[in-house]
Structure formats: structure tokens, C-alpha cells
Amino acid sequence: METPKDLPKFAVLQLSGCSGCEVSLLNSDEWISNFQLVYMPLVVSTHKIPEDIEVLLVSGGVRTDEDLHNLRKGASRSKKLIAVGTCALSGGVAQIREGHISRESYLDSSHRLRLPSMLPRAYPIDKFVHVDLYLPGCPPTPELFITALKEAENAKIASIVCQECGRKKLTDMRPTSISGPRSGTPDPEICLINQGYLCVGTSTRGGCGALCTRPGHACVGCRGPANPYLNKDPEFVLDNLRRVFTRMTDIPIEEINAALASPWLSLFLGQFTDYTQDQSLPQRTKEKMI
Amino acid sequence: MEMRGFSYYVQGIPAEQITVIVPRICGVCSTAHQVASVKALEDVFGVTPPPLATEIREVLLLGQLIQNQATSLFIFTMPDRVNASSLFEMGDDQESKARQFSLAQMSLKIRKIGTDLISLAGGQFIHPIKTVIGGVTSSIPREKADAMIKTIEELLPVAVDLVDNYWQMSLEMVDRIGTWGDDEPTYYLASTEADNFRLNSNQLRVMCNEGRQCHTFAPQEYENYINIEASDYSYAGISDFQGHIMRANSLARINLTNSFGTPKADAYLKRFDEAYGKPAHAILFFDLCRGIELVYALEKAKQMLETDLQNGEAMVRYQPRDGIGFGLVEAPRGPLIHRYEVENGLIKNADFIIPTVHNMLAIRRALMVAAKRYVSPEGISNELARAVGRVVRAFDPCIACATK
Numbered sequence: 225m226e227t228p229k230d231l232p233k234f235a236v237l238q239l240s241g242c243s244g245c246e247v248s249l250l251n252s253d254e255w256i257s258n259f260q261l262v263y264m265p266l267v268v269s270t271h272k273i274p275e276d277i278e279v280l281l282v283s284g285g286v287r288t289d290e291d292l293h294n295l296r297k298g299a300s301r302s303k304k305l306i307a308v309g310t311c312a313l314s315g316g317v318a319q320i321r322e323g324h325i326s327r328e329s330y331l332d333s334s335h336r337l338r339l340p341s342m343l344p345r346a347y348p349i350d351k352f353v354h355v356d357l358y359l360p361g362c363p364p365t366p367e368l369f370i371t372a373l374k375e376a377e378n379a380k381i382a383s384i385v386c387q388e389c390g391r392k393k394l395t396d397m398r399p400t401s402i403s404g405p406r407s408g409t410p411d412p413e414i415c416l417i418n419q420g421y422l423c424v425g426t427s428t429r430g431g432c433g434a435l436c437t438r439p440g441h442a443c444v445g446c447r448g449p450a451n452p453y454l455n456k457d458p459e460f461v462l463d464n465l466r467r468v469f470t471r472m473t474d475i476p477i478e479e480i481n482a483a484l485a486s487p488w489l490s491l492f493l494g495q496f497t498d499y500t501q502d503q504s505l506p507q508r509t510k511e512k513m514i
Numbered sequence: 515m516e517m518r519g520f521s522y523y524v525q526g527i528p529a530e531q532i533t534v535i536v537p538r539i540c541g542v543c544s545t546a547h548q549v550a551s552v553k554a555l556e557d558v559f560g561v562t563p564p565p566l567a568t569e570i571r572e573v574l575l576l577g578q579l580i581q582n583q584a585t586s587l588f589i590f591t592m593p594d595r596v597n598a599s600s601l602f603e604m605g606d607d608q609e610s611k612a613r614q615f616s617l618a619q620m621s622l623k624i625r626k627i628g629t630d631l632i633s634l635a636g637g638q639f640i641h642p643i644k645t646v647i648g649g650v651t652s653s654i655p656r657e658k659a660d661a662m663i664k665t666i667e668e669l670l671p672v673a674v675d676l677v678d679n680y681w682q683m684s685l686e687m688v689d690r691i692g693t694w695g696d697d698e699p700t701y702y703l704a705s706t707e708a709d710n711f712r713l714n715s716n717q718l719r720v721m722c723n724e725g726r727q728c729h730t731f732a733p734q735e736y737e738n739y740i741n742i743e744a745s746d747y748s749y750a751g752i753s754d755f756q757g758h759i760m761r762a763n764s765l766a767r768i769n770l771t772n773s774f775g776t777p778k779a780d781a782y783l784k785r786f787d788e789a790y791g792k793p794a795h796a797i798l799f800f801d802l803c804r805g806i807e808l809v810y811a812l813e814k815a816k817q818m819l820e821t822d823l824q825n826g827e828a829m830v831r832y833q834p835r836d837g838i839g840f841g842l843v844e845a846p847r848g849p850l851i852h853r854y855e856v857e858n859g860l861i862k863n864a865d866f867i868i869p870t871v872h873n874m875l876a877i878r879r880a881l882m883v884a885a886k887r888y889v890s891p892e893g894i895s896n897e898l899a900r901a902v903g904r905v906v907r908a909f910d911p912c913i914a915c916a917t918k
């Protein structure tokens with residue numbers, strides 16, 4: 225048996241997130257035989273980020289000065305850096321309601337003794353360090369983790385969620401309002417848009433296996449924009465969704481617009497498109513996306 | 515819960531969307547948050563989910579308990595017992611390497627049953643989506659249930675072995691360090707029932723110092739019983755029960771359980787009660803209790819999957835309305851309550867009473883006990899750092915608030 229000590233060193237740095245990305249990684253055991261996990265505060269009790277790391281996964285957004293410090297240190301000690309999860313790619317779910325008045329009262333209460341101080345907002349990690357590979361998802365599935373770790377070069381990722389969903393889009397089933405979730409058990413075969421759900425699978429990057437839509441929950445877009453929408457203006461993405469909904473439904477445009485501005489979409493869709501508004505951030509090319 | 519500021523962020527958002535957002539409070543207990551969130555809105559809207567949905571939610575929460583207890587036992591605390599820094603750290607000689615490697619793989623396999631159950635009953639494996647207002651979006655097909663039953667049957671003996679092994683290692687560790695840790699009596703808080711261990715729970719129970727169950731109350735009444743204050747040292751709050759220190763999590767549940775109703779878990783429960791008394795107080799018992807619960811959850815999940823979870827109504831129609839609602843579930847770390855106030859269809863206020871707050875005073879006291887033991891006028895013993903680690907891991911505090 226190959227001894228784990230000879231395997232490439234692999235580390236996981238967790239910034240401000242929910243730990244879901246780490247939990248997801250632990251859901252796969254395939255990496256155990258390919259890598260030596262040397263740093264992951266959740267499961268390895270060492271407090272120092274080691275030197276000579278082959279691959280560093282970073283999850284979570286940059287929200288405190290401590291996050292920033294650890295990120296810079298981690299990046300300087302590793303050959304390859306993979307940004308993992310929506311939080312690392314966009315700042316994170318912590319950004320929802322950004323600019324809202326409540327944020328101020330929150331900041332007040334967080335400026336307490338002995339707690340790491342808050343940056344003015346949560347940032348994606350590529351604002352500060354070079355990222356070799358992006359793995360979006362909230363969290364990315366264990367399979368996607370393995371793809372990113374082992375075969376990023378020849379990864380075959382479904383272009384949009386609909387490709388993996390398997391639900392049938394019908395032309396003669398046109399809902400007049402977004403009332404699907406209130407209407408009892410959804411039909412298992414038919415596209416959720418036909419059933420009055422706000423599903424954004426049509427513009428969301430695939431690869432998750434349509435985890436949510438197959439059991440009957442609308443895709444909320446956690447994998448972020450599909451390739452054609454990378455680095456695009458938010459309006460471009462919203463326009464596309466608007467077209468899908470006007471083509472497939474008789475829902476009034478006001479209702480569609482209000483729904484597209486909803487917080488559950490801003491969790492993901494809004495964040496990824498927000499990203500394009502900050503000129504200081506690098507362009508993300510499709511070659512770097514898993 | 516304040517650290518990640520969710521109470522603030524969710525103010526003003528459409529109420530029906532909160533169930534997608536709040537699981538992101540914590541990826542370790544996202545399942546509990548999601549179910550509590552849905553239950554709170556059902557309480558606001560006056561919706562009763564169909565029985566099939568209630569059952570499937572229980573399977574989902576059992577999956578989370580398995581995942582959590584396996585992680586805590588084998589990934590977080592087993593290294594303490596073998597004096598290693600992690601489960602993935604390998605010893606130098608070939609034999610210990612092989613043993614460690616197989617322990618790691620077995621542990622992750624057991625843990626994966628939990629994950630697979632979460633996927634089966636919850637759709638997603640981390641931030642589950644099948645539980646929705648009105649029920650669950652889809653049921654569990656027979657063939658999938660059968661495949662899962664087969665896996666559990668295969669791996670239950672492995673889990674029992676791991677738990678026995680763990681129990682033995684714990685006894686050896688306690689011989690070595692000479693203590694099970696802080697064993698002063700406290701109050702205990704759980705929302706599972708004494709003879710009906712349901713995680714999809716409806717009321718809270720309290721055991722007082724003398725070991726008697728002394729209070730039962732609905733989540734709506736929690737403020738009459740539990741006092742929660744902010745703290746300067748952590749983003750989590752600190753709670754007490756009418757001035758008394760209390761504990762939640764595995765030991766609290768075991769102290770408040772008469773029987774599990776599954777054979778192997780009941781045998782462990784008997785062994786535990788006979789060896790350590792009821793209530794048992796020492797903090798390292800939390801870890802043993804997690805082992806008992808792990809076995810229970812595997813047995814119970816199998817029992818439930820053997821019933822029909824495929825046919826019947828999964829989800830009812832509903833109409834939203836304004837009001838105040840509470841959602842309670844027993845999360846791995848104790849009772850979790852979400853309280854929402856909905857006005858004009860929007861969240862006006864949201865409170866998240868996370869289970870770890872109930873253990874904060876107890877953690878503090880256990881750390882003092884450890885400090886007294888290892889800090890003396892002659893100096894600080896090398897064992898102190900380890901003892902602190904053991905205390906923290908025994909309580910298995912919510913990671914999102916404990917690590918920041």
C-alpha cells in the first residue's frame with residue numbers, strides 16, 4: 225500500500241462561510257487515497273498553515289481582517305489554489321441584504337471585545353489572491369470536489385441544469401402566476417416552470433445533477449451563471465430569464481420582474497452578477513470554471 | 515444566532531423564501547435549520563403537513579443525527595483517544611498505518627449513511643430542499659428505500675464495532691487521565707420524548723438537579739423558562755434555565771430517555787444507565803451517548819424505511835397569512851427553535867435559538883474544572899491543552915459560532 229505520507233499535500237482553508245463546503249468534502253472518501261490532508265481546522269487539530277502545499281481549497285468569503293490574513297498566508301504557501309463554493313466566489317450568503325440599514329446595527333453589535341473585526345463587506349477571494357480554479361455551488365457536490373481535485377482538465381460539465389433535470393418542458397401548460405409551491409405535490413415529470421415555479425435552471429451552470437429540481441424544488445441557481453453568462457452584466461442574465469418565462473408562461477411581467485428581484489435569487493444569481501460590477505476583479509474564463 | 519447576522523439579514527424578505535436562505539446559517543446543522551424554518555412558517559400559516567411528510571422529515575433528521583454523531587465520534591474525538599492530531603494522520607509503522615487507514619474509511623462509510631439518508635429524504639445532501647411549507651415535495655420510492663435498508667443492514671455491525679471500540683478507547687483514556695471530567699449536576703434540556711424519541715419534536719422537557727423531569731413546555735413558551743443573553747466573548751448568546759446551568763445535546767437526551775424502542779440502542783442505554791447512573795453527569799459521557807444515538811438512528815432509520823414512505827399525500831395546498839410562528843426540532847446539539855414574525859407577507863423579525871447557547875455556561879464551568887485540575891502553583895500541566903480540547907469536543911459546540 226502506498227503510504228499516505230508520500231502523497232501530495234492538500235489543505236482546506238475556511239474563511240467566513242457555513243462549513244457546508246467542508247461537510248460536503250467529507251462526504252466523499254475518494255480523496256483519502258490520493259491526497260494527504262495536512263490542514264483543515266474542522267478535522268485536523270493543527271493551527272498553523274503548513275508550507276509546500278500542493279493544492280489549497282479555500283471556502284468562505286473574506287469578511288474579517290483575520291480572513292484576509294489567513295487567505296494571503298495560505299495562498300503564499302500553496303502551488304495551486306481552488307476557490308470552493310459560492311461564498312468564496314462571491315463573498316457569500318452573508319452578502320444578502322447588503323447595504324440594508326440593518327447591516328449598520330449589526331456592525332455595531334459585532335464591534336465587541338475580542339472578536340475579529342468586520343470588513344465593510346464580504347469579498348470574493350480573487351479580489352486578493354490569484355485563483356487557479358473556481359468550483360461554484362452551495363455547496364458543490366462531493367463528485368464535483370473530486371472532479372476539481374483529480375481531473376479538472378478533462379471535466380465534462382453539463383452546460384445548464386435543465387440538461388440534467390429530465391423534466392419535460394410542455395408548450396400547452398402555461399401557468400398564470402408563480403403559485404407552484406402553494407399548490408400541493410408537484411408532478412414528478414413536468415418542468416417546474418410549467419407548474420408555476422420560479423426555476424432558474426435554464427441559465428444556471430450544470431454539474432450538480434439537478435439535485436433540487438428532480439425531487440421537485442425550483443433551482444435557485446447555486447452553481448452560478450452558465451458559461452454564456454459569465455462576466456456578464458446582471459441585466460443580461462435577467463433578460464434571458466425574463467424571455468424564458470414570457471415564452472413558457474402567461475405570468476404577468478410585473479410578477480416575473482418582482483420574482484426575479486427576490487432574495488432567494490439574490491442569494492446566488494444576484495451575487496454572481498454583482499461580481500461583474502466590481503472592475504478591480506479579474507475576469508473568470510470558462511476554462512477556469514468547474 | 516448573531517455571529518453570521520442572519521436575524522438582521524432576513525428582515526424584510528418575503529417569508530416564504532426564508533426556508534432556502536436559513537439553512538446557510540450552518541452547513542453542519544443545515545437540515546435542522548431547514549426543518550425548523552418550515553415548521554415555523556407552517557405555524558404562522560396554520561398549515562398541518564400530512565403524516566407521510568412528518569415521517570419523511572423524521573428520516574431526514576435521523577440522517578443528520580447519524581452524520582453528525584459519526585463525525586463527532588470518529589473524526590473529531592477518536593484522535594483524542596489515540597493521541598493523534600487527526601483521523602487522517604497516519605502512524606509510522608506499517609501496522610498502525612493500515613489500522614488507521616481502515617478506521618478512517620469505515621468511519622467515513624458510516625457517516626455516509628447519514629449523508630445518503632439526508633439526500634434520500636431531503637433531496638439535497640447539505641442544504642436540503644424537499645421539506646417545504648405544506649409537507650415534502652416528493653416521497654421515497656420503494657426501491658430506493660430498499661437499497662438504503664440493505665446498506666444499513668450491511669454497515670450496522672460495522673457501526674456497532676466502531677462504537678464498542680470507541681467505548682473501550684474511552685475507558686482506556688479515562689484510566690490514563692483519571693477523570694471523566696466535570697461531573698457536577700446540572701439541569702438538562704431536550705425535546706425528544708422519554709419513550710418516543712422523535713427529532714421532529716413538539717415540546718421541550720427539562721430535568722432538574724435532583725434528576726426529576728420538572729418542566730414541559732411548548733416552543734411558544736420558551737421565553738418564560740429560558741433566559742438568553744448576549745456575550746462579549748463569542749457571537750453566540752448564553753442561556754440559563756431560571757438561573758440554573760443546563761446542558762443540551764446527547765447526554766441531556768440520554769438522561770431524559772427511558773427507552774429508544776430499538777433493540778441494540780436499548781441494550782446500550784441499559785449498559786450506560788447501569789454503569790453510570792441516571793442522570794449521569796460527567797462531560798465525557800456526551801461522547802458515549804453519541805455512540806448510543808448513532809446506533810439508535812441507524813436502527814430507527816431502517817425501521818422507518820421498512821414502512822410505506824412512497825404512497826399517500828406528500829404535500830398539502832396552503833395560503834400564506836401574517837402572524838407569529840415557532841418551529842422546533844431536536845438538532846444534534848439540542849433543541850433548535852426558529853421564531854418568525856410575518857407582516858404583509860414579509861419577515862418582520864426572526865429569532866434563531868441555537869442549541870449551543872444552552873451549553874455555554876456548562877462549557878465555561880467544565881473549562882474551569884479542567885483548569886483547576888491542570889493549573890497549580892507549581893505550573894501548568896501539559897495535559898491542559900488536551901483537556902480543553904476534550905471539553906470543547908464533548909460539547910461539540912456549533913462550529914459556525916465556536917470557531918469564530
Ligand code: SF4
Nearest residue numbers: 241242244309310311
Ligand atoms: S458556499 Fe454555501 S455551503 Fe459553502 S460555505 Fe458558503 S453557504 Fe456554506
Ligand code: SF4
Nearest residue numbers: 386389415416423425
Ligand atoms: S424544472 Fe427547472 S431545471 Fe428542470 S427543466 Fe424545468 S427549468 Fe430546467
Ligand code: SF4
Nearest residue numbers: 432436443444446447
Ligand atoms: S439544482 Fe440549482 S440550486 Fe440545486 S444544486 Fe443544482 S444549481 Fe444548485
